[in-house]
Amino acid sequence: MSEVVAPQVFTRRASGLVRVMSPYSAFIYNILTMGIIFPWTYVWAPTALQGSNLVLGIVFAFVFELPIALAYVWLATALPRSGGDYVFQSRVFGGGFGFTVVFAFFVVWILQWVALSGWLLASLGIAPTFLGLGVTTGIDAFTEIGTWAAGATGIVIISIANALIALVLLVTGFRNYVRFQYVMWYAILLSFGIVLLLFLTTNPGEAQGQLGAFATAIDPGVSGFFASAREAAVAAGVDFNPPFWLIGTLLVAPIAWTSLQWATYSSEQGGEIKNANVFRNQAFIMVGSLVVTAGLLVLLALAMQNGIGREGILVASSGYWYALPEATIGGNIMFPNLMAMAFTSSPIIVALIGLGFILNSFQIVCNCYIGTTRIMVAQGLDGLLPDWFSRVNPKWKTPLNAHVAYLIAAIPVILLFNDRFPGLNVPDWSTKWALGVTFANGAVMTLSALAAALLPYRAKKLYEASPGAKYTWGGMPTVTVVGALGFLFGSLMVGAFLFREELGLAATSNLFPYYVVAGTAVVGVIVYFVMRSVRASKGLKVEYAFAEIPPE
Amino acid sequence: MPLFSKKGKSGGQPTRLFYACDIHGSEPTYRKFINSAKFYEVDALVFGGDLMGKLLIPIVRDAGGTWRARLHGQDHHLKGPEELAEFHKTLETLGFYWQEMEPDEYREYEGNQGRIDTLFDVLAKQRLKEWVALAEERLADTRVRVYLCGGNDDTDEVLTALDDAQDRVVNAEDRVVELDDEHTLATVGYSTPTPWETPRERTDEELVGIVEKVVARVPDPSRCVFNFHCPPLDSGLDTCLQLDASVWPPKPIMRNNQPVYYGAGSQAVADALMTYQPTVGLHGHIHESRGLANFGRTKAFNPGSEYGEGVLRGLIVAIRGGELVGHQFTSG
Numbered sequence: 001m002s003e004v005v006a007p008q009v010f011t012r013r014a015s016g017l018v019r020v021m022s023p024y025s026a027f028i029y030n031i032l033t034m035g036i037i038f039p040w041t042y043v044w045a046p047t048a049l050q051g052s053n054l055v056l057g058i059v060f061a062f063v064f065e066l067p068i069a070l071a072y073v074w075l076a077t078a079l080p081r082s083g084g085d086y087v088f089q090s091r092v093f094g095g096g097f098g099f100t101v102v103f104a105f106f107v108v109w110i111l112q113w114v115a116l117s118g119w120l121l122a123s124l125g126i127a128p129t130f131l132g133l134g135v136t137t138g139i140d141a142f143t144e145i146g147t148w149a150a151g152a153t154g155i156v157i158i159s160i161a162n163a164l165i166a167l168v169l170l171v172t173g174f175r176n177y178v179r180f181q182y183v184m185w186y187a188i189l190l191s192f193g194i195v196l197l198l199f200l201t202t203n204p205g206e207a208q209g210q211l212g213a214f215a216t217a218i219d220p221g222v223s224g225f226f227a228s229a230r231e232a233a234v235a236a237g238v239d240f241n242p243p244f245w246l247i248g249t250l251l252v253a254p255i256a257w258t259s260l261q262w263a264t265y266s267s268e269q270g271g272e273i274k275n276a277n278v279f280r281n282q283a284f285i286m287v288g289s290l291v292v293t294a295g296l297l298v299l300l301a302l303a304m305q306n307g308i309g310r311e312g313i314l315v316a317s318s319g320y321w322y323a324l325p326e327a328t329i330g331g332n333i334m335f336p337n338l339m340a341m342a343f344t345s346s347p348i349i350v351a352l353i354g355l356g357f358i359l360n361s362f363q364i365v366c367n368c369y370i371g372t373t374r375i376m377v378a379q380g381l382d383g384l385l386p387d388w389f390s391r392v393n394p395k396w397k398t399p400l401n402a403h404v405a406y407l408i409a410a411i412p413v414i415l416l417f418n419d420r421f422p423g424l425n426v427p428d429w430s431t432k433w434a435l436g437v438t439f440a441n442g443a444v445m446t447l448s449a450l451a452a453a454l455l456p457y458r459a460k461k462l463y464e465a466s467p468g469a470k471y472t473w474g475g476m477p478t479v480t481v482v483g484a485l486g487f488l489f490g491s492l493m494v495g496a497f498l499f500r501e502e503l504g505l506a507a508t509s510n511l512f513p514y515y516v517v518a519g520t521a522v523v524g525v526i527v528y529f530v531m532r533s534v535r536a537s538k539g540l541k542v543e544y545a546f547a548e549i550p551p552e
Numbered sequence: 553m554p555l556f557s558k559k560g561k562s563g564g565q566p567t568r569l570f571y572a573c574d575i576h577g578s579e580p581t582y583r584k585f586i587n588s589a590k591f592y593e594v595d596a597l598v599f600g601g602d603l604m605g606k607l608l609i610p611i612v613r614d615a616g617g618t619w620r621a622r623l624h625g626q627d628h629h630l631k632g633p634e635e636l637a638e639f640h641k642t643l644e645t646l647g648f649y650w651q652e653m654e655p656d657e658y659r660e661y662e663g664n665q666g667r668i669d670t671l672f673d674v675l676a677k678q679r680l681k682e683w684v685a686l687a688e689e690r691l692a693d694t695r696v697r698v699y700l701c702g703g704n705d706d707t708d709e710v711l712t713a714l715d716d717a718q719d720r721v722v723n724a725e726d727r728v729v730e731l732d733d734e735h736t737l738a739t740v741g742y743s744t745p746t747p748w749e750t751p752r753e754r755t756d757e758e759l760v761g762i763v764e765k766v767v768a769r770v771p772d773p774s775r776c777v778f779n780f781h782c783p784p785l786d787s788g789l790d791t792c793l794q795l796d797a798s799v800w801p802p803k804p805i806m807r808n809n810q811p812v813y814y815g816a817g818s819q820a821v822a823d824a825l826m827t828y829q830p831t832v833g834l835h836g837h838i839h840e841s842r843g844l845a846n847f848g849r850t851k852a853f854n855p856g857s858e859y860g861e862g863v864l865r866g867l868i869v870a871i872r873g874g875e876l877v878g879h880q881f882t883s884g
Contacts, residue, residue, distance in 0.1 A: 007658055009622055010608040010668045025810050079861060087883075175812075182808040381842065381881045392788040392843060397815075461580065465645045465862040467624070538878040539566070539870060549591045549864060549884035551583040 023281040026266045028185050030289035033262040033367050036192055036296045037360045039124060039335045040435065041259070042304060045252045046317035047238050048502040051245030054301040054313070057252020062294035064253050064493060065260045068445055068486035069290050071452035072264040073282040074479040078455065078466035084268045085448045086375050092451040092458045095546040096528050099384045101447055104524030107372045109440035112429075114410040115417035116437065117365035118159020119430055122149045125361045126158060127332050129354025132341035135217040136350050143218055143330070150332045152418050159414045166365045167407050171398045177366060184359040191356020194349060195340040196299060199307030202343050207308045211329070214342035218330040225329075226315065232326035233318035240311055254493040254503055258438040259297060261445055263290035268371040279467045304336060307343070323431065373402040382545035383535045384528060426512060433504040433513045439497035440517070446490025453483025459548065559595060560732035562873030567732040569596040570882075572866035573781065573836030574857035576705065577605020577647030577679060584864040584884055586687050589696040592868055592882065596696060596731060598724075600836040601703025601741045601781035603683075604676045604710055605647040608668065611639070612658045619652065645862045649675040673709045680713035684721050691720035699724040699731075703781040703837065704743035704752040724779065728769040735831060735871055736776045738766050743782040743837050744818045747797035756785075759820035773828035775874040783817040783835035784825055787845040789854035790817030792838045825850050832869055832876045842881065851876055858883070 045052055075088045085106065090098030127150035134143030148154040169176050202210065208226040215225035222228075234240070263286050304313055316334035319327030332338055337357050341350050377399045380390030393400035415421040417429045429436070456463045456477040463469055463477070471478040498517075501507040505514070535542050560567035570588050575581040589597055611621045611630070619630040621639065630636045643650050651671060653661075661667050687698050701724045702711040714723040722729055724739040731737045740763055742754045754762065759782070770776045783789035794812040795802035804811045816838060825833050825847035833852030842856030842865065855867040863883055870878040 006627060007610045007612045007620060007622055008662070010610060010661065010671070012606065012608075012669060012672055079858070079863075091883075175807075175810075178810040179808050182810070377843075381844070382883075383880055387844075390843070392845065394787075394845075397786070397788055397791065461645075461862050465642070465860075535878075535880065539568070540868065540878050540880040542880070544592060544868065544880055544882045544884070546883060547591075549584040549587050551580040551587065551862075 023285045026285045027289050029181065030263055030266050030285055031293055032181065032184060032188065032360065032363050033265045034259045034289065034293040035262070035360060035364060036188070036259070036293060036300075037120070037124065037337070037357050038259045039333075041252065041256045041297065042301065042313065042336055043317050043320040043333060044435075045255050046310075046313050047233070047321040048317075049245065049248035049251050050239050050314075051242035052248035052252050053244065054252060054305075055298055057249045058256045058294060058297045058301060060250055061253040061256035061260050062290065064489035065257060065263060065290060065294075066287070067482040068261075068449045068490055069263045069286045070283075070482040071449040071479065071486045072267055072445075073279065073286055074455065074466070074468040074482070075448065075452050076267045076282045076286070077279050077468055078459075078462055084375060084378070085444050086378055088267075088448050088451050090546040091462065091548075092454050093447075095382070095384070095543055096532075098546070099379060099382075099528050100521070100524035101444055102375060103379065103384075103527060104520040105440040105444045107375055108520045108523065109437050110368050110372050111406070111410050111413040112417060112437040112440075113368045114163050114365055114406075115159060115414045115430075116434065117361055117368065118162045118414060119155055119417065119434075120364065121162050121358060121361035122155040122158040123333065124335050124337065125354060125358035127154075128335060128338035128341055129350065129358065131218055131330050131332060131338070132350035132354065133347055135214055135341075136345055136347040146332070147218075147330050150330070152420060156414060156418050156420050159418070160411060162362060162365050163407055163410050163414070166362065166369060167403050170366060170369050171393065171400050171403050172396055174398060177370075181363070181366075184363050188356040188360045188363075191337075191353050191360075192296065192300075194353050194356075195337055196303045198340040198343040198349075199300075199303035199336075202307045204307070204309035204312055207312060207339070207343065210342050211308075211312075211334075211339065215329045229315045229319070229324070229327040230311070232324045233315055233322070236318060236322040236324055238314055238318050238322070240314055248502075251496060251500060251502055254438065254442075254496050255435065256297060257442060257493055258435055260290060260294060261438065261442055263287070263293070264445060264448075265367065265371060268374055300336060308339065312339075320431070369403055369406060372406060373399050376402040376405070383540065383542045384531050384545070386531075428504075428508045429513075431504075432507045435497065435504055436513055436516070439494055439503075439505065440520070442490060442497070443494050446487055446494055449483050449486030449490055451483070453480045453487060455479055455483070461548070461551070560734040560872055562734075564872065566870035566872035566877050567596065567735065568592075568594040568868060568870045569598050569731070569777075570594040570866055570868050571598045571600060571779075571834045571853070572855060572857075572864055573600030573834075574602040574703065574839055575599075575647065575859040575864070576602055576857075577649065577676065578859040578862065579644035579647075579679075580862050581645075581647070581859045581864050582683055583686070585866075586690045586698065588864065588866065588882075588884060589691060589694065589698075591884065594696070594868060597698040598737065598777070598779055598834065599698065599700045600779055600834055601701055602705045602836065603680055603700070603702060604672075604706045605649050605679075606705070607646075607648045608672055608675065609643055609648050609650045610658050610661065611636070611650050611652045613652065613654055621650075623648075646860055649679065651675065673707055676707075676710045677713045680710055681716055684713060684716045687721045688718055694720070696720065697722050699729065699737055699739070699779070701725045701739045701779065701781075702741045702752065704741065704746065704750045706741070707751045726766065728766060728776075731777060734775055734873065736770055736772075737779055738770050738776050738830075739779040740766055740821075741781045744816065746816070747795045747802040756818055756820050759818050760823075763820050763824045767824065767828055770828075772874075773830050776828075776830045777869075777871065778825065778828075778830045778833045780818075780821050780824070780833065780835055782821055782837050783841065783854050784822035784833070784845065784847065784852055785817040785819045786815035787817060787822060787847075787852060788843050789835055789841050789845055789852060790815045790838050791841045792816050822847070825852055831871050831874050832879075834867070834869075844879075851879070853879065855881060 086102040130146030212225040379385040839857035868880045
């Protein structure tokens with residue numbers, strides 16, 4: 001009888017084998033990117049979607065994002081070196097499509113994230129922190145700084161400084177950012193943990209008193225804060241006992257998607273994640289970070305329900321969605337971290353909360369640069385943007401040009417976002433259609449999910465060589481199933497942004513948001529055809545950047 | 553424009569060449585490389601080194617006409633000729649070699665690195681010979697030439713297969729050869745030391761001598777394409793993980809829970825580009841470092857490599873009168 005031999009692989013010394021690296025750092029990067037501090041689920045959804053259940057809405061967002069994240073696992077392992085939506089879509093749909101979609105709805109639209117990062121840093125980070133320090137220490141200067149930071153001028157100045165500091169940090173060597181990311185991770189976890197604890201150790205009755213005292217400490221002219229805020233909310237149309245609304249709960253998902261859609265952002269750095277073609281690594285990075293972040297968001301929602309009750313959540317939300325000054329504290333919206341600061345008398349606790357939120361806000365602008373400059377470099381190398389964008393600075397070894405271009409482009413967007421652009425009136429961008437960027441970026445991810453679904457058919461050889469090719473479901477490639485589901489759910493969420501007033505774009509008094517959406521797509525198409533012509537005049541075809549050569 | 557204009561000469565048509573490297577034994581990627589001549593409508597194909605595959609998969613016969621093998625940490629039990637053929641195709645894409653053997657034969661190889669290395673050379677040389685023959689066959693009715701050379705990962709024994717070159721294939725290994733009516737191609741396949749003690753590593757000091765010796769044979773360096781496998785040091789074309797070679801296999805060096813990257817290229821190559829200002833520098837070796845760098849008037853490129861996924865990364869360059877008139881990165 002033959003002896004069964006389980007053979008091992010024969011290697012040469014010159015095998016190039018490297019010990020497997022933990023994907024832990026990419027996992028952390030993804031969670032930081034998903035922004036557990038993002039406030040919109042908690043301050044937008046409750047009054048825009050009265051009757052919605054926040055916890056269930058976050059769970060829906062997780063369920064809708066899960067097949068998209070899984071689709072990306074297949075894509076990232078099939079193309080572990082190239083990385084990114086630009087390459088994924090170009091391989092499946094063609095270079096013109098991939099370039100246009102990613103340039104317009106990522107590179108251009110993420111300029112809004114630069115503005116948002118500044119807004120978060122000012123409104124969610126600096127302002128509450130200094131207000132809290134002002135109250136807990138009695139130092140008026142802190143309160144004044146906090147009030148200034150929440151105003152339009154403060155937000156604009158902080159936003160530009162934020163973008164500039166991030167640029168300096170990133171172009172002078174990525175290792176500087178790496179050191180900083182390590183600190184950010186633990187600071188944010190600590191900060192978030194403290195906020196959770198503060199909500200869990202108070203109750204609605206106590207919290208209302210604490211919020212009132214806090215408001216009075218900042219503005220002695222304020223009394224009976226919570227009652228006045230509630231009254232104003234009722235007058236504005238808030239129902240404090242609405243029936244459960246399933247559609248509304250489903251519509252919370254696109255809002256929470258502002259955080260959870262970034263579970264796949266590490267794919268933009270594909271080439272830098274060693275063993276990125278290992279399926280379980282990518283699953284850990286993307287799906288693992290999605291599970292953890294969704295869990296943390298649910299925890300915060302539950303903690304807030306415990307701490308301030310549904311009534312408190314609705315009052316806080318009315319300050320955002322209805323822009324009620326009575327429901328703000330010192331001009332600041334009642335974000336979760338601001339409320340948490342009201343529940344403590346310790347300046348150290350206030351500082352720890354503030355530090356995490358400030359750092360996570362700053363990290364967002366770093367992410368903007370990291371992802372989009374990599375895309376611009378790739379597009380420059382492929383000939384779809386001028387070579388200038390892909391040049392690496394010889395001293396710092398970073399794509400300085402792409403970073404500088406992005407900063408310059410971000411400045412007018414920061415001004416527009418905060419309605420401070422000379423001669424143009426764009427009043428609602430930082431409020432009603434702040435999540436336009438979720439729509440645009442979500443469109444890219446939805447199309448990448450479709451690319452994943454079609455990968456076995458449109459890039460057959462590539463798919464067959466990939467680790468995910470062995471998984472099938474009911475005779476169909478599993479990637480097609482998850483990709484199709486991801487495309488369906490993503491389309492529903494993207495469509496909701498376009499047509500539901502509660503999600504902002506459709507709620508404004510003019511068509512400006514839709515012009516921006518259409519305009520960025522048109523710009524992408526124009527850039528593609530111009531660059532194609534420029535290359536053709538030199539006897540080069542940009543299509544060669546993506547066209548697969550037949551091996552037979 | 554003259555009715556008959558010479559290729560590559562000033563005022564004439566540019567010479568278009570397609571450059572790729574680091575395919576490490578991948579059969580479909582090599583086939584794409586040969587087919588790229590027609591696909592990209594180029595005049596020459598230049599390969600920048602590292603032809604040899606990295607792993608050898610023993611496929612051991614089992615009971616009932618079945619076979620067993622291990623790949624990517626998983627055991628495969630191949631139950632018939634069809635499954636075996638599919639497995640071969642997967643290995644071909646990955647650039648691995650395979651040998652079907654009886655259990656007793658497998659046991660003779662197990663733990664005997666000397667025998668394994670010899671088998672590697674035999675299989676790699678056989679595949680390279682097949683590749684040379686394929687190129688001769690596919691390009692027979694064309695004016696396209698393919699310039700092949702080795703990299704640091706290739707053994708001298710395997711590279712003797714390039715001596716089979718006849719007409720369309722040019723053995724460019726350690727030579728200066730004509731590219732067109734005006735330009736030459738100078739090739740150096742060695743690299744600086746790596747953590748894996750590859751067969752063709754040299755110190756940077758040794759590379760200076762090797763490069764000088766090759767360039768000394770170039771009639772006009774400004775009209776020469778430098779096909780140097782090792783990229784220039786700290787150029788952005790050589791950025792890779794820094795590894796701790798004191799353990800096996802080497803492991804990435806981590807700082808603040810993040811991997812450390814560094815430039816693994818050659819100062820000798822960087823100096824040669826700056827000193828001699830060739831028409832263009834073509835480099836490989838670091839698969840993840842696709843990009844371009846400027847050395848005075850000379851542009852240096854690394855197209856990167858994705859051979860394991862069956863993707864042929866490459867670069868089309870158009871040269872004329874000692875000038876680089878255009879380039880296009882490709883991903884086929």
